[in-house]
Amino acid sequence: MEEEKGAVAQSLIDVVNEISSVSEYRTTVKKLCSNLARRLKLLVPMFEEIRESNEPIDDDALKTLVSLRESISSAKDYLRFCSQGSKIYLVMEREQVTSKLMEISVQLEESLSKIPYEDLDISDEVREQVELVLSQFRRAKGRVDASDDELYEDLHSLCIKSGGDDDYQPALQRVAKKLHLMEIPDLAQESVALHEMVASGGGDAGESIEEMAMVLKMIKDFVQMETDNSEDQNVGVNSSSNGQTSTAVSHKIPVIPDDFRCPISLEMMRDPVIVSTGQTYERTCIEKWIEAGHSTCPKTQQALTSTTLTPNYVLRSLIAQWCEANDIEPPKPPSSLRPRKVSSFSSPAEANKIEDLMWRLAYGNPEDQRSAAGEIRLLAKRNADNRVAIAEAGAIPLLVGLLATPDSRIQEHSVTALLNLSICENNKGAIVSAGAIPGIVQVLKKGSMEARENAAATLFSLSVIDENKVTIGALGAIPPLVVLLKEGTQRGKKDAATALFNLCIYQGNKGKAIRAGVIPTLTRLLTEPGSGMVDEALAILAILSSHSEGKAIIGSSDAVPSLVEFIRTGSPRNRENAAAVLVHLCSSDPQHLVEAQKLGLMGPLIDLAGNGTDRGKRKAAQLLERISRLAEQQKETAAQTQNEEEAEPTHSASTTEPADT
Amino acid sequence: MAGGGGYGGASGKVDYVFKVVLIGDSAVGKSQLLARFARDEFSLDSKATIGVEFQTRTLLIEEKSVKAQIWDTAGQERYRAVTSAYYRGAVGAMLVYDITKRETFDHIPRWLEELRAHADKNIVIILIGNKSDLEDQRAIPTEDAKEFAEKEGLFFLETSALNATNVENSFNTLMTEIFNTVNKKSLSSAGNQGGLNNNHGSLAGKKIVIPGPGQEVTAKTSTCCSSS
Numbered sequence: 057m058e059e060e061k062g063a064v065a066q067s068l069i070d071v072v073n074e075i076s077s078v079s080e081y082r083t084t085v086k087k088l089c090s091n092l093a094r095r096l097k098l099l100v101p102m103f104e105e106i107r108e109s110n111e112p113i114d115d116d117a118l119k120t121l122v123s124l125r126e127s128i129s130s131a132k133d134y135l136r137f138c139s140q141g142s143k144i145y146l147v148m149e150r151e152q153v154t155s156k157l158m159e160i161s162v163q164l165e166e167s168l169s170k171i172p173y174e175d176l177d178i179s180d181e182v183r184e185q186v187e188l189v190l191s192q193f194r195r196a197k198g199r200v201d202a203s204d205d206e207l208y209e210d211l212h213s214l215c216i217k218s219g220g221d222d223d224y225q226p227a228l229q230r231v232a233k234k235l236h237l238m239e240i241p242d243l244a245q246e247s248v249a250l251h252e253m254v255a256s257g258g259g260d261a262g263e264s265i266e267e268m269a270m271v272l273k274m275i276k277d278f279v280q281m282e283t284d285n286s287e288d289q290n291v292g293v294n295s296s297s298n299g300q301t302s303t304a305v306s307h308k309i310p311v312i313p314d315d316f317r318c319p320i321s322l323e324m325m326r327d328p329v330i331v332s333t334g335q336t337y338e339r340t341c342i343e344k345w346i347e348a349g350h351s352t353c354p355k356t357q358q359a360l361t362s363t364t365l366t367p368n369y370v371l372r373s374l375i376a377q378w379c380e381a382n383d384i385e386p387p388k389p390p391s392s393l394r395p396r397k398v399s400s401f402s403s404p405a406e407a408n409k410i411e412d413l414m415w416r417l418a419y420g421n422p423e424d425q426r427s428a429a430g431e432i433r434l435l436a437k438r439n440a441d442n443r444v445a446i447a448e449a450g451a452i453p454l455l456v457g458l459l460a461t462p463d464s465r466i467q468e469h470s471v472t473a474l475l476n477l478s479i480c481e482n483n484k485g486a487i488v489s490a491g492a493i494p495g496i497v498q499v500l501k502k503g504s505m506e507a508r509e510n511a512a513a514t515l516f517s518l519s520v521i522d523e524n525k526v527t528i529g530a531l532g533a534i535p536p537l538v539v540l541l542k543e544g545t546q547r548g549k550k551d552a553a554t555a556l557f558n559l560c561i562y563q564g565n566k567g568k569a570i571r572a573g574v575i576p577t578l579t580r581l582l583t584e585p586g587s588g589m590v591d592e593a594l595a596i597l598a599i600l601s602s603h604s605e606g607k608a609i610i611g612s613s614d615a616v617p618s619l620v621e622f623i624r625t626g627s628p629r630n631r632e633n634a635a636a637v638l639v640h641l642c643s644s645d646p647q648h649l650v651e652a653q654k655l656g657l658m659g660p661l662i663d664l665a666g667n668g669t670d671r672g673k674r675k676a677a678q679l680l681e682r683i684s685r686l687a688e689q690q691k692e693t694a695a696q697t698q699n700e701e702e703a704e705p706t707h708s709a710s711t712t713e714p715a716d717t
Numbered sequence: 718m719a720g721g722g723g724y725g726g727a728s729g730k731v732d733y734v735f736k737v738v739l740i741g742d743s744a745v746g747k748s749q750l751l752a753r754f755a756r757d758e759f760s761l762d763s764k765a766t767i768g769v770e771f772q773t774r775t776l777l778i779e780e781k782s783v784k785a786q787i788w789d790t791a792g793q794e795r796y797r798a799v800t801s802a803y804y805r806g807a808v809g810a811m812l813v814y815d816i817t818k819r820e821t822f823d824h825i826p827r828w829l830e831e832l833r834a835h836a837d838k839n840i841v842i843i844l845i846g847n848k849s850d851l852e853d854q855r856a857i858p859t860e861d862a863k864e865f866a867e868k869e870g871l872f873f874l875e876t877s878a879l880n881a882t883n884v885e886n887s888f889n890t891l892m893t894e895i896f897n898t899v900n901k902k903s904l905s906s907a908g909n910q911g912g913l914n915n916n917h918g919s920l921a922g923k924k925i926v927i928p929g930p931g932q933e934v935t936a937k938t939s940t941c942c943s944s945s
């Protein structure tokens with residue numbers, strides 16, 4: 057008998073631990089699920105006491121524990137589904153999912169309230185905690201998360217449409233974004249999750265799942281179209297699936313790619329230039345057009361905001377390479393390098409110099425490219441005019457192209473030149489839209505230490521713009537930044553930290569940083585003597601702590617003592633950040649508050665509330681409020697155990713009362 | 718034998734659901750075969766399949782309504798996410814290669830091995846040489862494939878998803894064969910087994926004897942399924 061009690065208690069602990077290890081509930085059910093999981097976790101101390109206790113328990117009591125275990129393990133199965141199951145299903149069938157979760161809550165509450173606590177050998181403190189959990193379960197009844205109606209509507213509207221017109225594109229975009237179905241692995245995983253539901257159902261999938269499969273297919277097509285556009289020739293799937301064209305072509309004269317032709321003359325371009333709308337034309341053609349008095353872009357009909365013509369060196373180089381590969385005589389480069397009519401260069405001499413650098417970047421041998429990139433790096437560093445002029449001369453796409461060279465010096469010069477150019481506000485957008493991020497990320501991963509540092513600094517500089525935060529995060533910059541933060545030089549660490557800080561201001565990037573393991577590194581930097589990174593680490597932790605996963609990891613990393621210490625003795629900035637982290641931690645787990653109080657939080661907190669910075673004061677006030685609320689709550693729970701009528705704060709009067717009194 | 722069953726939604730009751738998987742190298746045309754069969758569509762700029770996808774079409778076989786639930790998976794390694802669940806409950810498989818690409822045929826034994834390792838051993842398999850419209854670029858003589866299929870005990874057909882040649886035929890062959898084996902089994906065991914109405918409508922664990930070849934089908938006998 058005795059042994060069995062221990063075994064049951066142990067298995068209860070095991071199940072709850074399994075639940076705790078389930079991470080990342082799908083956003084749509086996150087709140088319900090994490091609340092459920094958190095409440096169950098609070099039961100562990102009771103199970104531990106039962107396991108350790110020497111008192112025997114009777115059969116009936118044991119039965120109640122066994123039935124609780126059944127409820128918890130069915131909760132586990134469903135929670136796991138809410139973490140790994142199909143995202144599309146969880147949204148589209150939200151009523152069903154919510155009511156299932158409610159049902160689970162009710163069942164848990166019932167099993168919990170049947171346990172004869174007075175017959176069990178458990179401490180008052182643990183008993184109180186269990187009462188708290190029970191009252192939370194009761195209160196949670198009938199409370200439904202605010203849900204994302206737009207997402208729900210979008211998904212249902214997509215089910216009805218299935219082809220033809222383009223007006224469902226915005227809905228697809230929103231759905232893909234909100235469900236985090238933007239990348240191939242996510243899509244593959246979702247398809248497997250849906251498939252699992254059908255396979256384990258063991259028969260007819262039912263129309264609703266077939267609809268979901270159709271919607272997923274639409275999302276996939278949409279995402280692939282987007283990636284194709286950005287990746288262009290890289291994919292190769294299209295051509296190979298269509299065997300006719302590829303083989304047929306190789307026998308005949310190669311077809312000139314459309315992009316190599318001037319939209320006006322339809323001839324292969326000799327001197328391609330970009331106009332302000334981003335379109336490329338043969339210089340002589342577009343000049344004629346403009347000289348004839350037109351002020352629109354002939355291809356797009358948009359107004360030209362300026363008549364500046366920027367040489368498109370990348371395209372010129374691509375055309376030259378293509379001609380060589382196909383044994384075709386390349387179109388002759390323009391006969392002379394005429395000085396540009398409109399230009400930001402102070403002198404024609406300087407203009408020619410930059411022009412020359414561009415040529416070397418585009419056509420030079422590696423030696424030339426290296427020295428040209430190095431010179432541009434220095435010129436761009438010198439002053440703001442140069443940064444404008446160099447960008448105007450078309451350097452950005454060339455430098456971006458060079459990020460992929462195997463030569464580490466060229467790489468370093470290019471990334472640093474981009475860094476210097478990015479100081480100019482207008483260049484930030486141009487650098488990102490030239491497709492620089494994947495190259496920078498590559499340098500960040502594989503470049504020399506100095507190149508990596510400068511790559512991180514470039515990302516920092518680019519991430520000042522909100523749109524770029526999203527792009528940079530989506531293109532995989534975060535994990536290598538976390539690595540640099542961990543193993544870089546002091547300078548590298550600083551650059552990585554500031555970049556991460558900027559990126560994580562965007563909610564969608566927080567999870568990426570957390571999953572890349574940034575938190576352990578940050579908490580180490582907090583406590584490491586002489587790391588010199590405390591300010592940065594605390595600032596990042598403060599923004600990550602608002603993320604539920606971040607909160608959980610910080611909470612379990614034993615950071616509370618050092619946070620309390622920073623509130624006590626830190627700089628004003630650090631005090632407010634440490635308090636901010638603590639506010640978030642305590643919102644999900646009041647235990648941290650208890651721990652912090654034991655560590656002497658009260659004194660410094662009251663001081664902060666009176667003398668801190670504005671934000672510090674605010675955070676301190678929030679914490680103080682929580683502390684008093686917690687105290688009240690404890691009182692309430694205590695009162696409740698004596699007299700439920702008073703203690704029940706909501707109207708969920710239940711018939712199954714705890715069997716004490 | 719098999720016939721009818723229009724495209725589009727499942728209407729009315731369904732007597733059987735048969736899960737069929739499509740496998741083979743990337744770009745052999747698995748998804749196009751499925752699109753042709755399920756929706757009578759062919760897309761010139763189709764994308765690589767990501768993960769798994771499925772579509773259904775209901776057929777009428779011997780006055781029974783049979784729903785073909787056809788699973789399609791990525792052939793390309795970087796898009797694959799196949800779990801053992803892909804094969805779970807599958808009663809039929811289409812093993813597809815491209816008649817213009819030698820290596821896609823050379824890989825067939827590997828796919829067969831994977832199928833035999835993960836799927837139910839009684840699964841009905843048909844070998845499909847797709848892109849028969851590209852006769853001038855043919856790399857695999859029909860005879861070679863036929864011989865291979867006979868040796869391995871597979872059904873075999875050449876198809877073109879582009880001009881629809883033999884697509885209908887190949888799925889019908891497969892579905893009819895599955896239908897017959899299930900029916901034969903249910904008669905002999907005097908139970909209405911197989912089919913979704915009887916909980917796990919799969920062949921799993923049931924021994925099935927594959928009868929001789931169908932009319933348009935060139936496979937010899939049932940070596941793959943009766944051995945072991």
